[in-house]
Amino acid sequence: MNPKLMLDIFKTSLLARRFEARVIQMAMAGELPGSLHAGAGQEVCQIAAITAMNKDDYILYGHRGVAYMIARGTSLTAILADIAGKEGATSRGKGGVMHVVDVPHGILGESGTLGGGFVISVGVGMALKRRYPGRVVTYFFGDGTSNRGTFHESLNWAAVQKLPCIYFCENNGYAVSVPTSTSTAVPDISARAAGYGVPGVVVDGNDAAAVYEVMQKAVERARAGHGPTLIEAKVTRLFGHYIADQQTYRPDAATVIATKDPLPKLQQTLVNAGVLNDTLLAQLEADAQRQIEEAVATVKAAPLLAPETALQDLYA
Amino acid sequence: MSVITYSKAINQALAEEMERDENVILYGQDVAVWGGIFKVTEGLRDRFGPERVFDSPISENVMVGAGVGAAMMGLRPVVELQFADFIFTAGDEVFLKAGMWRFMHGGAYKVPLVIRAPSGGSGFGPEHSACPEAFIMHAPGLLCAVPSTPADAKGLLKEAIRLDNPVVYFEHKLLYAMRGEVPDGEYTTPFGKAVVRREGDALTIVAWQDMLRRTLAAANRLSKDGIEVEVIDPRTLNPFDRETIIESVKKTGACMVVEEAYRTLGVGAEIGALLLEHALPYLDKPFKRLAIPDVPLPTSQHLVNFIVPSEEDIYKAVKELVA
Numbered sequence: 001m002n003p004k005l006m007l008d009i010f011k012t013s014l015l016a017r018r019f020e021a022r023v024i025q026m027a028m029a030g031e032l033p034g035s036l037h038a039g040a041g042q043e044v045c046q047i048a049a050i051t052a053m054n055k056d057d058y059i060l061y062g063h064r065g066v067a068y069m070i071a072r073g074t075s076l077t078a079i080l081a082d083i084a085g086k087e088g089a090t091s092r093g094k095g096g097v098m099h100v101v102d103v104p105h106g107i108l109g110e111s112g113t114l115g116g117g118f119v120i121s122v123g124v125g126m127a128l129k130r131r132y133p134g135r136v137v138t139y140f141f142g143d144g145t146s147n148r149g150t151f152h153e154s155l156n157w158a159a160v161q162k163l164p165c166i167y168f169c170e171n172n173g174y175a176v177s178v179p180t181s182t183s184t185a186v187p188d189i190s191a192r193a194a195g196y197g198v199p200g201v202v203v204d205g206n207d208a209a210a211v212y213e214v215m216q217k218a219v220e221r222a223r224a225g226h227g228p229t230l231i232e233a234k235v236t237r238l239f240g241h242y243i244a245d246q247q248t249y250r251p252d253a254a255t256v257i258a259t260k261d262p263l264p265k266l267q268q269t270l271v272n273a274g275v276l277n278d279t280l281l282a283q284l285e286a287d288a289q290r291q292i293e294e295a296v297a298t299v300k301a302a303p304l305l306a307p308e309t310a311l312q313d314l315y316a
Numbered sequence: 317m318s319v320i321t322y323s324k325a326i327n328q329a330l331a332e333e334m335e336r337d338e339n340v341i342l343y344g345q346d347v348a349v350w351g352g353i354f355k356v357t358e359g360l361r362d363r364f365g366p367e368r369v370f371d372s373p374i375s376e377n378v379m380v381g382a383g384v385g386a387a388m389m390g391l392r393p394v395v396e397l398q399f400a401d402f403i404f405t406a407g408d409e410v411f412l413k414a415g416m417w418r419f420m421h422g423g424a425y426k427v428p429l430v431i432r433a434p435s436g437g438s439g440f441g442p443e444h445s446a447c448p449e450a451f452i453m454h455a456p457g458l459l460c461a462v463p464s465t466p467a468d469a470k471g472l473l474k475e476a477i478r479l480d481n482p483v484v485y486f487e488h489k490l491l492y493a494m495r496g497e498v499p500d501g502e503y504t505t506p507f508g509k510a511v512v513r514r515e516g517d518a519l520t521i522v523a524w525q526d527m528l529r530r531t532l533a534a535a536n537r538l539s540k541d542g543i544e545v546e547v548i549d550p551r552t553l554n555p556f557d558r559e560t561i562i563e564s565v566k567k568t569g570a571c572m573v574v575e576e577a578y579r580t581l582g583v584g585a586e587i588g589a590l591l592l593e594h595a596l597p598y599l600d601k602p603f604k605r606l607a608i609p610d611v612p613l614p615t616s617q618h619l620v621n622f623i624v625p626s627e628e629d630i631y632k633a634v635k636e637l638v639a
Contacts, residue, residue, distance in 0.1 A: 092422035101421040109421045113408050119381020126382060127389030153375035313423030314457050316480035
């Protein structure tokens with residue numbers, strides 16, 4: 001894979017990781033509402049997949065982290081404003097960080113009910129096919145969400161109508177606290193693709209290059225009018241389901257953080273490839289820090305959304 | 317003016333709007349090749365092609381949810397749920413997605429979706445006979461139309477398709493064969509404007525769809541007894557024309573609602589509360605509801621007849637109230 005692209009993926013992942021850490025730190029200090037579901041560990045996979053899409057494609061996403069939006073180009077200030085309920089929030093205080101929306105960057109939003117994005121994606125696919133042929137939509141969801149009935153209805157519909165939809169499952173092994181082995185009858189979510197006559201692919205979600213490659217194939221297939229692909233990336237959730245989750249159900253949590261973090265792995269790959277060194281790394285860290293602190297300062301200075309905003313935006 | 321059926325009026329509205337705007341698409345179970353189980357959409361697939369009129373899988377969640385997604389992206393989908401009861405099958409998609417998705421995302425897009433929901437009737441059993449419009453009226457974000465005549469069936473549907481907000485459009489199964497005058501040429505019927513179907517001073521009755529038909533029949537009998545009731549057809553429940561009802565009650569001093577739905581927290585309950593808030597000084601008789609006792613609709617006709625308000629029930633209730 002092109003080392004320049006790999007470096008871009010690393011750079012965005014680093015920014016997402018540091019931004020999220022700052023948000024968690026502010027939430028713990030009581031400066032922000034703590035409703036974030038940390039995406040640490042999954043952002044390399046999310047960003048690699050999004051990198052294989054075009055700027056005018058669309059995404060619907062799951063609730064884990066904010067890397068999707070950062071990868072698509074939404075400003076940190078807007079995301080932070082969504083968390084804080086300040087002016088500049090993309091969902092104007094209605095959805096918070098779970099429902100960041102940025103249509104010009106192809107981010108169509110998130111369903112509060114898990115798996116609600118499946119059905120929306122089918123409609124987006126129907127509209128793209130008729131109005132914007134050649135564009136695709138990807139729905140990112142988790143292994144737990146794949147047990148919703150909407151998964152079945154939507155994959156079948158998208159497959160029979162050959163819609164330009166990509167279904168990207170981030171399998172991190174847990175549905176909140178419940179391990180996949182307890183909740184799901186098959187070890188690989190991708191095996192379910194057979195029921196819809198579409199390709200089902202498993203990929204190591206901690207391997208950015210591998211994710212990029214399978215995503216590229218799925219995007220090409222969808223663009224060409226051949227219909228959806230179900231991709232299952234085996235990923236690592238480094239932290240709990242939400243910020244204050246003690247993970248009493250997960251005895252190996254500490255080991256996972258120490259050994260399975262894909263970010264240092266990607267960093268090493270880039271160093272080995274000769275496109276990253278200590279100087280550049282320090283510069284990337286400093287850039288990330290600067291962008292984050294600018295956003296923090298802007299949002300701290302921004303006014304809270306007017307209470308009357310609660311009465312707006314229901315009807316067009 | 318030409319005289320056509322309620323069913324044909326819906327078909328004409330769909331055809332005219334599909335002709336006018338290529339972004340209008342129509343789908344649902346059996347709507348395309350077969351023309352719908354109630355034959356409302358006959359001929360539309362042949363006229364507009366399988367890309368715009370198509371049969372969907374039995375997947376109510378996607379039917380409605382995809383309608384929301386497609387509407388967000390600039391199409392104007394008209395989705396036929398085969399029976400209005402299936403609103404609950406697609407509950408997430410109707411109430412949380414169509415109703416709230418725009419709000420939850422800060423108004424980032426419009427959702428010009430129409431959900432056609434054949435309601436009411438009898439002999440279809442508990443899961444195929446309901447008139448669940450009160451649930452829709454209760455839910456934020458969903459407009460709600462309840463046409464009672466062929467002219468309104470056409471005008472309200474054309475308007476629904478053009479509106480930029482999601483509409484649940486109830487078409488009453490027992491009205492499909494009803495014939496009535498429909499204006500020639502282009503017209504739409506605005507939402508939020510009730511119509512007085514019959515003027516009178518003894519009592520205000522609010523009713524719609526098949527209950528309106530029964531109420532108007534009862535009103536004819538009452539007239540022969542010297543009792544003139546005023547009958548209001550709300551036409552849409554969201555937006556809801558409160559003014560017309562309040563003004564009528566100021567004149568008549570009494571109000572009854574006839575509803576083909578469960579009594580508790582039905583549309584009638586909302587109208588009762590409305591009058592308590594805004595017209596109490598004008599009421600000189602107790603507010604009255606005729607509705608289905610809080611049981612599901614059975615299948616056997618004689619059981620249905622026992623619980624759904626009939627012309628006779630309405631006649632007797634008015635006589636008691638104005639006596």
